[in-house]
Amino acid sequence: MLVLFDLAISSYGCKTRILLRHKGLEWTSLAPPDGYGSPAYCKIVPSGTIPALVHDGFTIGESDAIAEYLNELAPEPAMLPEPIKERAMARALSRFHDTRIEPLLRAYFGQVAPANRNADFIAENAALLQRRFNQLAEIRTPSPLLTGTDLSLADCGFAPSFAIIRCLQGLFGFNLILPASIKAYEAALCAHPSVCDEYAAYAKALDEWAAAKIAG
Numbered sequence: 744m745l746v747l748f749d750l751a752i753s754s755y756g757c758k759t760r761i762l763l764r765h766k767g768l769e770w771t772s773l774a775p776p777d778g779y780g781s782p783a784y785c786k787i788v789p790s791g792t793i794p795a796l797v798h799d800g801f802t803i804g805e806s807d808a809i810a811e812y813l814n815e816l817a818p819e820p821a822m823l824p825e826p827i828k829e830r831a832m833a834r835a836l837s838r839f840h841d842t843r844i845e846p847l848l849r850a851y852f853g854q855v856a857p858a859n860r861n862a863d864f865i866a867e868n869a870a871l872l873q874r875r876f877n878q879l880a881e882i883r884t885p886s887p888l889l890t891g892t893d894l895s896l897a898d899c900g901f902a903p904s905f906a907i908i909r910c911l912q913g914l915f916g917f918n919l920i921l922p923a924s925i926k927a928y929e930a931a932l933c934a935h936p937s938v939c940d941e942y943a944a945y946a947k948a949l950d951e952w953a954a955a956k957i958a959g
């Protein structure tokens with residue numbers, strides 16, 4: 744039995760849900776008691792972050808560690824390529840997403856309420872984001888996904904991030920031009936059968952969250 748502490752609005756949760764769905768695994772989602780970071784939840788998951796997986800009494804946080812665990816627990820379909828160098832690249836791309844791209848998106852969340860917006864911050868952060876996506880295109884040319892035709896651990900985090908970019912660009916209108924290879928990657932990833940429904944559900948949760956912030 745797999746239990747995932749998660750919320751519909753969690754981007755790292757969405758990353759994990761895509762993987763669970765691709766593996767054909769059944770799981771139960773639970774909201775963290777009293778919200779993430781709460782004392783009640785920290786008793787279960789000391790870091791207080793979501794997602795966290797509970798399997799047969801074993802609790803593990805950190806989406807990349809959860810991904811590797813599930814990929815070993817349910818080896819088919821394999822979500823890491825066979826050649827050792829490609830496996831290393833898949834891991835590097837996942838870390839690049841989590842440590843270099845996602846934090847820039849998260850930095851915008853505090854700007855969603857109109858009263859908190861700072862035009863200089865929005866433009867400067869967009870320039871950084873542009874740089875990171877240009878770097879991604881240098882690191883790898885997707886074909887059509889990051890490690891080829893099969894969905895891999897490297898891809899799962901990018902789907903919610905593309906949804907965040909679409910939502911935030913709609914709100915702030917910042918200037919970000921994805922390199923052509925990354926734009927094609929976004930289209931291929933978001934249309935993938937294991938991704939499209941989770942992507943749509945996440946985009947909806949995001950729009951609702953933003954509308955509530957804007958309404959105050």
Ligand SMILES: N[C@@H](CCC(=O)N[C@@H](CS)C(=O)NCC(=O)O)C(=O)O
Nearest residue numbers: 753754755779780792793805806807
């Ligand atoms: N490195 C963690 C990051 C997870 C994360 O930051 N999750 C957010 C929700 S999407 C969260 O729990 N935030 C609460 C906090 O940082 O206290 C992972 O990959 O799982």
